[in-house]
Amino acid sequence: MSESTQHTGHPGHGEHHGHDHHASMGHSPTVTWRMAASATLHCLTGCAIGEVLGMVIGTALGWSNAATIVLAVVLAFFFGYALTIVGLRKSGLGWRELVKLALAADTVSIIVMEIIDNGVMMVVPGAMDAGLTSGLFWGALAFALLVAFLVTTPINKWIIGKGKGHAVVHAYHH
Numbered sequence: 001m002s003e004s005t006q007h008t009g010h011p012g013h014g015e016h017h018g019h020d021h022h023a024s025m026g027h028s029p030t031v032t033w034r035m036a037a038s039a040t041l042h043c044l045t046g047c048a049i050g051e052v053l054g055m056v057i058g059t060a061l062g063w064s065n066a067a068t069i070v071l072a073v074v075l076a077f078f079f080g081y082a083l084t085i086v087g088l089r090k091s092g093l094g095w096r097e098l099v100k101l102a103l104a105a106d107t108v109s110i111i112v113m114e115i116i117d118n119g120v121m122m123v124v125p126g127a128m129d130a131g132l133t134s135g136l137f138w139g140a141l142a143f144a145l146l147v148a149f150l151v152t153t154p155i156n157k158w159i160i161g162k163g164k165g166h167a168v169v170h171a172y173h174h
Contacts, residue, residue, distance in 0.1 A: 031167075036157030039166035043109040043156070044149050046083040050075030051117060055141060056132060065128045069121075073114050080110045084169065091172040105169045112155055113148040120144035 054075040058068025084102040093101070120143060121127050127140035159165035 031157050031161040033153070033157060036153050036160060039160060040109065040149055040153045040156045042083065042087075042166070043080055043106055043152070044113060044145065046080030046106075047076040047110055047113045047117070047148070048145050049083075050077065050079035051114075051145070052141065053079075055121075055137075059128075059132050059137070065122070068128070069118050073118065076114055077110055080106050088169060088172050093172070101169055101172070104164070105166050108159060108165060109152055109156055112152045116148040116151050117141075117144040120147050 051072045054072025055068060057063075058071050063071070081099075081102040084105055085098045088098050088101060121140055124136075124140040124143070127136055130137035130140070156165055160167045
């Protein structure tokens with residue numbers, strides 16, 4: 001459906017500035033696996049940037065597994081939210097609204113991803129202690145992010161179907 005049809009396709013519905021009138025009227029949007037995978041991939045990108053950066057910094061500095069994971073999680077949240085905010089800046093919203101939207105869109109997804117990918121890293125024998133030049137480290141990290149994507153996608157599909165998660169930012173993407 002074209003953008004102009006989307007906003008004017010129903011009799012009596014003119015341009016709706018800044019919101020999805022289907023979601024606000026209680027209509028549940030049809031959520032495809034492709035939509036859920038796209039939202040998850042968007043979230044995974046920010047998480048992966050933070051996760052990799054945190055693992056690299058913590059490992060390079062010889063930090064404990066716990067300290068490395070804390071840094072990776074903090075950076076994953078930071079970059080996950082930052083990518084959503086950067087994508088929404090074109091909407092003309094103020095910082096307060098941008099932060100609220102990023103929190104609403106990404107929090108559950110990031111939490112699930114972080115639990116899964118850090119859990120996988122912890123259970124792969126030697127992965128956390130392997131070092132940055134080790135194939136084990138990078139292979140385990142890639143595998144952990146893949147598992148996080150696979151687990152989080154159906155959760156995001158369900159959340160978007162409820163009009164939550166990434167559904168709250170779709171009205172602002174043009």
